[in-house]
Amino acid sequence: MVKVRIWGSLQSATDDRAEVEIDAGTLRELLDGLAREYPALRPQLERGVSVAIDGKVYNDSWFTPISPDSEVVLLARLRGG
Amino acid sequence: MALNTKEDTKMEFKVVGTRVARPDGIDKVTGRARFGADMSAPGMLVGRVLRSPHAHARIVSLDTSAAQALDGVHAVVTRADFPDLDLDPMLADIRDNCMAGAKALYDGHAVAAVAATSAAVARQALSLIKVEYEVLPHVIDVDEAFAPDAPALHEGRADESVPEGMSPNVMARYSFGRGDVEAGLEKADRVVRRTYCTAATHQGYIEPHACLAQMGPDGQADLWCCTQGQYMVRDTCAAILGLRQGQLRVTASEIGGGFGGKTTVFLEPVALALARKAGRPVKMVMSRQEVLRATGPTASSSIDVAIGMTKDGRITAGFAELRYQGGAYPGSPVALGSMSAFAPYDLEHVRTIGWDVVTNRPKSAAYRAPGAPMAAFAVESAIDELSRDFGLDPLEVRLKNAAREGTRSAYGATYPAIGLEATLRTAHTHPHWAAPLGENQGRGVACGFWFNFGGNTCVSLNIASDGTVNVTEGNPDIGGSRASMSMMAAEELGIPYEQVRTVIADTASLGLNEVTDGSRVTFAVGLATIEAARAAKREMCRRVAKLWGIDEEAVVWKDGAVHPAGPNAGKHDPMTLAEIAAIAPNTGGPIAGHFEVNAEGAGVSFATHMVDVEVDPETGATKVLRYTVFQDAGKAVHPSYVEGQFQGGAAQGIGWALNEEYIYGDDGVLQNPGFLDYRIPVASDLPMIDTVILEIPNPGHPYGVRGVGETSIVPPLAAVANAVSAAAGVRMTDLPMSPPKVLGAMQTK
Numbered sequence: 001m002v003k004v005r006i007w008g009s010l011q012s013a014t015d016d017r018a019e020v021e022i023d024a025g026t027l028r029e030l031l032d033g034l035a036r037e038y039p040a041l042r043p044q045l046e047r048g049v050s051v052a053i054d055g056k057v058y059n060d061s062w063f064t065p066i067s068p069d070s071e072v073v074l075l076a077r078l079r080g081g
Numbered sequence: 082m083a084l085n086t087k088e089d090t091k092m093e094f095k096v097v098g099t100r101v102a103r104p105d106g107i108d109k110v111t112g113r114a115r116f117g118a119d120m121s122a123p124g125m126l127v128g129r130v131l132r133s134p135h136a137h138a139r140i141v142s143l144d145t146s147a148a149q150a151l152d153g154v155h156a157v158v159t160r161a162d163f164p165d166l167d168l169d170p171m172l173a174d175i176r177d178n179c180m181a182g183a184k185a186l187y188d189g190h191a192v193a194a195v196a197a198t199s200a201a202v203a204r205q206a207l208s209l210i211k212v213e214y215e216v217l218p219h220v221i222d223v224d225e226a227f228a229p230d231a232p233a234l235h236e237g238r239a240d241e242s243v244p245e246g247m248s249p250n251v252m253a254r255y256s257f258g259r260g261d262v263e264a265g266l267e268k269a270d271r272v273v274r275r276t277y278c279t280a281a282t283h284q285g286y287i288e289p290h291a292c293l294a295q296m297g298p299d300g301q302a303d304l305w306c307c308t309q310g311q312y313m314v315r316d317t318c319a320a321i322l323g324l325r326q327g328q329l330r331v332t333a334s335e336i337g338g339g340f341g342g343k344t345t346v347f348l349e350p351v352a353l354a355l356a357r358k359a360g361r362p363v364k365m366v367m368s369r370q371e372v373l374r375a376t377g378p379t380a381s382s383s384i385d386v387a388i389g390m391t392k393d394g395r396i397t398a399g400f401a402e403l404r405y406q407g408g409a410y411p412g413s414p415v416a417l418g419s420m421s422a423f424a425p426y427d428l429e430h431v432r433t434i435g436w437d438v439v440t441n442r443p444k445s446a447a448y449r450a451p452g453a454p455m456a457a458f459a460v461e462s463a464i465d466e467l468s469r470d471f472g473l474d475p476l477e478v479r480l481k482n483a484a485r486e487g488t489r490s491a492y493g494a495t496y497p498a499i500g501l502e503a504t505l506r507t508a509h510t511h512p513h514w515a516a517p518l519g520e521n522q523g524r525g526v527a528c529g530f531w532f533n534f535g536g537n538t539c540v541s542l543n544i545a546s547d548g549t550v551n552v553t554e555g556n557p558d559i560g561g562s563r564a565s566m567s568m569m570a571a572e573e574l575g576i577p578y579e580q581v582r583t584v585i586a587d588t589a590s591l592g593l594n595e596v597t598d599g600s601r602v603t604f605a606v607g608l609a610t611i612e613a614a615r616a617a618k619r620e621m622c623r624r625v626a627k628l629w630g631i632d633e634e635a636v637v638w639k640d641g642a643v644h645p646a647g648p649n650a651g652k653h654d655p656m657t658l659a660e661i662a663a664i665a666p667n668t669g670g671p672i673a674g675h676f677e678v679n680a681e682g683a684g685v686s687f688a689t690h691m692v693d694v695e696v697d698p699e700t701g702a703t704k705v706l707r708y709t710v711f712q713d714a715g716k717a718v719h720p721s722y723v724e725g726q727f728q729g730g731a732a733q734g735i736g737w738a739l740n741e742e743y744i745y746g747d748d749g750v751l752q753n754p755g756f757l758d759y760r761i762p763v764a765s766d767l768p769m770i771d772t773v774i775l776e777i778p779n780p781g782h783p784y785g786v787r788g789v790g791e792t793s794i795v796p797p798l799a800a801v802a803n804a805v806s807a808a809a810g811v812r813m814t815d816l817p818m819s820p821p822k823v824l825g826a827m828q829t830k
Contacts (some may be wrong), residue, residue: 075494
């Protein structure tokens, strides 16, 4: 299980929990798991999120491995200029 | 994919880190470089856009018959000429921004376009288009738009994060942070609570938007344009116009600046629609007035901040509520502002709330570290005020609270190795910090943070038979990337820089490359270039080993040649890259290296800025006397370009702080759409901006590179405001700090 920190305004979609546990070994499994376990997150997941895994930010790479002791933080989608 | 090769960051460089000649220099200084407006085609028509004179109006009727009948007019398009496709909301907004649908949402919103044989005919045709508008109430100011009874631009666009009862113009709410802010503020010896405002500012690129489109009856289309991302243009135009991506080839011209403002489309779908209808090429070039009225500035903001500090300088809690207006459509960069506001600091209690608000202004576009400069202005101003109130050294206060490796950031993630502390310590020992100040002068400092991105990248490296090397990449060169890619390829191959030439491919010649944004190119394209060179080296090693009749493991690449290695390799004279290339047809054919990657895991970046100003007590005018940038570059591939990025960000930030703003009349019409009245800093306004490059290697890049293009615009708003506040003797909270505003503050203090 991976512990995922949820940003404040999304916590209404996770029963007000700031941290949730998802059974995932990759980024794809994490995103699928979040959508499955917390359907209210789906609109934001479809609009796009970024995920910080052990301090590095990932957007799209589904096969990115996540270990059970990884620090995983859900972030608003990052965009640059 | 992030390549964690931390040991490589200790390598000795021969080419990387030097200041080689820029490959585009001669073309640009002699006028040979071809920018967006320099393209032409046989039979080309001139395209022009009719724009709304109203800030908010329903389009009751639109009659183009007289324009279409005018001799020399070959096509007129309105929204009806764009297919009614089921687009996702973001693309639908881009389509609506390029050509208004039921309503014009801002002064300058496109409502129709013509293609004619000359500019004069096109202008006459525009005058013949009859538009009946029903003028609607408008709203320009972010706080007015935030009020529940504000005129509504859209109905039902707010996402699920927005509570009931909010203004219809609030599109989204974001919240980040942790701890108990109120409890943290209770522990403070002093709390500053203020509201800070920043004006909308334009990216101010010198080259206006321009493109040339042609489309044949078979559906094959070509587009030449000035953009930060030809693949983005291809994919966006194809989606909006119902084209297949592979049938539309987009070629990026040289680019006269972008700074985020060319990461979307404005003219391109219109030009393609006109070309499709006319059956002839159509060229469109914006005037400066059109650029300012109808392309993306950044958001304006209104930010409430509360920060508590103990008298020894420890921040006990930080809170910010940020309201950003992003123009007429959802998507202001408030989420990024909310995440970055307190990112430089190690805080136990921190919270930010961000509100995305729409107004009757042009759709905002990205601008260098989108959303972060405004947030940094508010937070760094409050920290400066507290530091001064306690008589503390503002750099030492920041050092006391600085995020370091292992700090959990305010946005949630824990930092790896970062360079903030190094920038602060270097600033503290720099001669600038100890230099004396004169009467009416003040010194300000501020820190800034940016995420930096990577993204989809594709590079091809081809070796010619004489040993010269071409690197083909897909990102328009805005800040010197052709030089940087050539340098990294030369470094990896062990050959002189002059032996490598890098070119920018069109969309049909290379796989997807994301936009030149997010400070991604030197990091991501550099990573791909290095890996493409490594692939070519592996192939050359394989061929030489076969030639020598030994195992591939028995050869190594060193100093631009294959050498035998190990006890069983035998004696062979090394073969240089040029020697291997010369016999390529005999050893298996052309030699190339490719690398395709979604280069994620880019390292974050920090900077500290220091500035001295003098405020004229009679006029309120501010003169910038001295400016020094301290920033972590990971590894500066070409230090001159890195210094240029630092200086450019500081210069734009100075303009944002002192001069630049969109000024609207009561009718919602932009009053200053030109560079005479919208005043960006010019050379005579600025001192030489000093730079100090720090190199804390990014473990996610083979050479330790971090993006540097955006962080440099994050601190200057606050640094200048802190300096002006010190010089004027009154805290300035409203940007720009134009002379009347400063004079007024000084007179009422």
